[in-house]
Amino acid sequence: VTAAFIGLDWGTTSLRAYLADVDGHVLESRQASDGILSSVGRFEETFAAHVADWSASLPVIASGMIGSRQGWVEAPYCPCPAGLDEIAGSLVFHLTQSGRRIAFVPGLSCNDEVGVPDVIRGEETQVLGDVDQGSRLYVLPGTHSKWLRTEDGQITRFATFMSGEIFAALKNHTILGRLMSGDTDDDAAFAVGVRRAHAAPEMLLHTLFGTRTLGLFGSLAPTALASYLSGLVIGTEIAAARRHFGATRMVTILASPVLTKRYADALLLCDLPARAGLEDAAIRGLARIARVAGLVR
Amino acid sequence: VTAAFIGLDWGTTSLRAYLADVDGHVLESRQASDGILSSVGRFEETFAAHVADWSASLPVIASGMIGSRQGWVEAPYCPCPAGLDEIAGSLVFHLTQSGRRIAFVPGLSCNDEVGVPDVIRGEETQVLGDVDQGSRLYVLPGTHSKWLRTEDGQITRFATFMSGEIFAALKNHTILGRLMSGDTDDDAAFAVGVRRAHAAPEMLLHTLFGTRTLGLFGSLAPTALASYLSGLVIGTEIAAARRHFGATRMVTILASPVLTKRYADALLLCDLPARAGLEDAAIRGLARIARVAGLVR
Numbered sequence: 317v318t319a320a321f322i323g324l325d326w327g328t329t330s331l332r333a334y335l336a337d338v339d340g341h342v343l344e345s346r347q348a349s350d351g352i353l354s355s356v357g358r359f360e361e362t363f364a365a366h367v368a369d370w371s372a373s374l375p376v377i378a379s380g381m382i383g384s385r386q387g388w389v390e391a392p393y394c395p396c397p398a399g400l401d402e403i404a405g406s407l408v409f410h411l412t413q414s415g416r417r418i419a420f421v422p423g424l425s426c427n428d429e430v431g432v433p434d435v436i437r438g439e440e441t442q443v444l445g446d447v448d449q450g451s452r453l454y455v456l457p458g459t460h461s462k463w464l465r466t467e468d469g470q471i472t473r474f475a476t477f478m479s480g481e482i483f484a485a486l487k488n489h490t491i492l493g494r495l496m497s498g499d500t501d502d503d504a505a506f507a508v509g510v511r512r513a514h515a516a517p518e519m520l521l522h523t524l525f526g527t528r529t530l531g532l533f534g535s536l537a538p539t540a541l542a543s544y545l546s547g548l549v550i551g552t553e554i555a556a557a558r559r560h561f562g563a564t565r566m567v568t569i570l571a572s573p574v575l576t577k578r579y580a581d582a583l584l585l586c587d588l589p590a591r592a593g594l595e596d597a598a599i600r601g602l603a604r605i606a607r608v609a610g611l612v613r
Numbered sequence: 614v615t616a617a618f619i620g621l622d623w624g625t626t627s628l629r630a631y632l633a634d635v636d637g638h639v640l641e642s643r644q645a646s647d648g649i650l651s652s653v654g655r656f657e658e659t660f661a662a663h664v665a666d667w668s669a670s671l672p673v674i675a676s677g678m679i680g681s682r683q684g685w686v687e688a689p690y691c692p693c694p695a696g697l698d699e700i701a702g703s704l705v706f707h708l709t710q711s712g713r714r715i716a717f718v719p720g721l722s723c724n725d726e727v728g729v730p731d732v733i734r735g736e737e738t739q740v741l742g743d744v745d746q747g748s749r750l751y752v753l754p755g756t757h758s759k760w761l762r763t764e765d766g767q768i769t770r771f772a773t774f775m776s777g778e779i780f781a782a783l784k785n786h787t788i789l790g791r792l793m794s795g796d797t798d799d800d801a802a803f804a805v806g807v808r809r810a811h812a813a814p815e816m817l818l819h820t821l822f823g824t825r826t827l828g829l830f831g832s833l834a835p836t837a838l839a840s841y842l843s844g845l846v847i848g849t850e851i852a853a854a855r856r857h858f859g860a861t862r863m864v865t866i867l868a869s870p871v872l873t874k875r876y877a878d879a880l881l882l883c884d885l886p887a888r889a890g891l892e893d894a895a896i897r898g899l900a901r902i903a904r905v906a907g908l909v910r
Contacts, residue, residue, distance in 0.1 A: 432820075433827070435826060475819050477822070485782040520853075522775075524779070525774070526729040529731055553818050
């Protein structure tokens with residue numbers, strides 16, 4: 317196996333660097349907490365430090381928030397629908413002070429039915445690393461969960477759900493966190509929350525209050541309340557996303573093993589079958605984009 | 614006009630004391646920030662200080678969080694449906710150290726269709742001060758908005774929506790607040806938010822993200838974003854509540870003039886006519902309860 321390129325999956329709070337072959341098989345990888353927030357003003361130094369012992373003649377391609385206005389070089393959003401050709405054709409190239417050429421992958425934008433824009437950056441590359449023909453629905457859960465619809469390898473539309481960030485704000489900055497204790501997952505309470513919210517997703521502002529009353533009335537233990545709240549938020553997200561995307565079939569989850577299991581559990585509770593996508597989807601996607609762009613061959 | 618009783622509307626963060634006649638007409642009133650949070654351990658002193666110059670022989674009746682477990686004396690929740698008779702029959706009496714007898718009004722509890730409890734405390738008294746015969750729908754907006762259905766003077770069911778508290782958590786503790794500036798209301802942005810959320814209340818976790826993207830893309834000015842966010846939250850609340858209560862007719866709003874106007878505007882945008890309830894609903898309700906309980910005559 318021969319190293320063909322260096323791939324960077326560089327987000328807000330972390331950086332993953334890969335030395336990979338032409339198909340995206342990883343020869344070596346590094347992970348660091350040098351996200352763009354902590355690297356502002358010294359992106360080149362951070363990059364150089366992480367790839368110093370990898371061949372300086374290899375092409376470099378980067379995806380994620382590093383290509384945003386707050387990042388190293390801005391790669392403007394590419395409108396949906398977009399697939400490998402559109403994204404590879406919209407790479408933005410930057411020559412570093414030490415003379416290396418880096419390709420930045422653009423994020424994607426789309427407008428919903430009333431013209432409100434939505435954006436992703438990084439997730440398009442992961443999906444392109446996993447996707448095949450046919451109609452597919454992806455979820456990439458996290459601080460901001462991203463749901464993406466693909467048709468024959470094209471990302472046709474997507475939507476952001478602020479589930480992770482809103483869960484944290486509710487837990488840490490509202491009355492709902494007051495009765496909570498412990499940080500162990502309670503699968504049963506999570507399931508009850510998912511089912512309740514999935515049955516009435518428009519009632520989220522109300523169902524959330526149940527986290528308090530069930531605690532006050534002693535129906536849920538303090539150690540179960542955070543899991544119940546998480547279930548309410550994720551159950552609402554799934555119900556809304558399935559309506560929005562008309563999901564009746566398999567959902568592919570791209571996430572860490574822990575988050576993949578949590579969403580797979582939740583989807584199953586909502587009678588939606590789920591499968592885990594490729595764990596190395598990001599570097600696979602970077603390889604595909606790099607090949608279509610002619611950076612590697 | 615003769616003073617017949619002293620009414621206390623004593624909540625978490627404020628205390629209103631009224632000297633009133635038998636019908637609840639106010640002869641004198643006092644408002645202070647001595648809510649139960651800041652009065653713990655010295656409720657009697659706080660009470661005495663505010664009513665010192667009012668006749669010590671008058672009956673006293675109190676509603677609000679002062680009757681909760683965190684308050685002065687706990688008046689256990691009375692289950693719905695409940696009207697004047699049930700509430701007057703569930704008053705809890707307390708003799709102060711100085712020998713005064715105070716009646717505490719119970720809060721109400723109800724269980725929704727899946728058995729999750731909900732509670733109110735104080736709002737039942739306001740509604741009983743305004744309500745008449747027939748079928749009525751009330752909203753008492755605030756940190757926790759309470760919607761109540763009445764039938765011929767009985768409160769049959771209600772639901773809490775955490776709108777105010779969640780708006781504050783989103784504005785102050787998520788990415789949505791980052792682009793905001795100023796604190797002037799923007800009626801146009803509020804209206805756009807209400808309409809958008811009302812059309813898709815199950816999508817709140819997604820529509821919220823529009824507060825960020827519309828700001829990023831320059832479609833909404835930084836000074837408009839907080840009003841847009843407020844519109845999204847209130848529009849979602851109204852859409853959910855109208856479905857939950859089958860609201861097609863007049864909604865009565867019991868709130869401060871500012872909040873009453875905001876909710877009346879929002880309800881009108883959702884094609885729901887609204888009217889303002891009595892401004893002195895709390896003391897009117899205390900008078901009605903006191904009369905039925907035989908405290909005043």
